[in-house]
Amino acid sequence: GAGVSQSPSNKVTEKGKDVELRCDPISGHTALYWYRQSLGQGLEFLIYFQGNSAPDKSGLPSDRFSAERTGGSVSTLTIQRTQQEDSAVYLCASSLFAGGFSEQYFGPGTRLTVT
Amino acid sequence: AQSVTQLDSQVPVFEEAPVELRCNYSSSVSVYLFWYVQYPNQGLQLLLKYLSGSTLVKGINGFEAEFNKSQTSFHLRKPSVHISDTAEYFCAVQTDSWGKLQFGAGTQVVVTP
Numbered sequence: 489g490a491g492v493s494q495s496p497s498n499k500v501t502e503k504g505k506d507v508e509l510r511c512d513p514i515s516g517h518t519a520l521y522w523y524r525q526s527l528g529q530g531l532e533f534l535i536y537f538q539g540n541s542a543p544d545k546s547g548l549p550s551d552r553f554s555a556e557r558t559g560g561s562v563s564t565l566t567i568q569r570t571q572q573e574d575s576a577v578y579l580c581a582s583s584l585f586a587g588g589f590s591e592q593y594f595g596p597g598t599r600l601t602v603t
Numbered sequence: 604a605q606s607v608t609q610l611d612s613q614v615p616v617f618e619e620a621p622v623e624l625r626c627n628y629s630s631s632v633s634v635y636l637f638w639y640v641q642y643p644n645q646g647l648q649l650l651l652k653y654l655s656g657s658t659l660v661k662g663i664n665g666f667e668a669e670f671n672k673s674q675t676s677f678h679l680r681k682p683s684v685h686i687s688d689t690a691e692y693f694c695a696v697q698t699d700s701w702g703k704l705q706f707g708a709g710t711q712v713v714v715t716p
Contacts (some may be wrong), residue, residue, distance in 0.1 A: 507605075521702070521703070521704075525702075533705065536701050536703055543701060544699075581646075586701045587700055587702050588635035588697045591649050592702065594647040
């Protein structure tokens with residue numbers, strides 16, 4: 489079976505442009521997480537979805553960041569008016585259900601470079 | 604507030620030698636603890652986890668970790684490493700029911716012949 493997939497694998501964009509990052513979770517997984525991995529901040533949580541709703545958006549760094557999930561499956565992370573500090577690897581993970589007893593499976597990530 | 608500290612940013616080790624990666628956490632509530640591995644240009648893969656029960660946890664690829672509540676530690680060990688164990692290793696804690704993970708800064712393990 490397929491794992492978590494993310495697209496694009498690499499994205500180079502100019503400062504000020506908007507970008508969309510996509511995550512396809514494992515089929516049937518109800519929980520979906522976005523994390524960001526950067527040199528300065530390490531691995532940090534961004535947002536969590538249970539089904540289509542996001543009970544925890546506490547990690548989104550600014551109002552330029554938003555995310556949605558449709559049909560309880562695919563999720564899109566959107567960054568508006570990108571800044572150089574947004575350059576990072578954005579990781580998506582999914583799990584069968586939320587909580588520690590359900591393993592989070594990570595995708596390969598999208599490497600975002602803002603020039 | 605919770606935090607995770609990985610005490611070593613880089614650990615060089617010779618092939619077939621043992622390795623220990625140190626992780627300490629701070630939390631005022633019960634935690635679940637995890638170790639993940641990240642190979643170059645790949646996502647994270649779960650090595651092992653502690654949720655409850657036995658404090659010695661065995662994971663994949665010959666790794667094990669011991670949960671020590673009094674020392675708030677969750678150190679990762681492997682008795683004999685291979686070249687293929689060269690990777691970055693992350694300790695993480697989960698303290699809410701939604702599964703949000705808080706990661707340490709990572710330890711880069713470099714295995715040489």
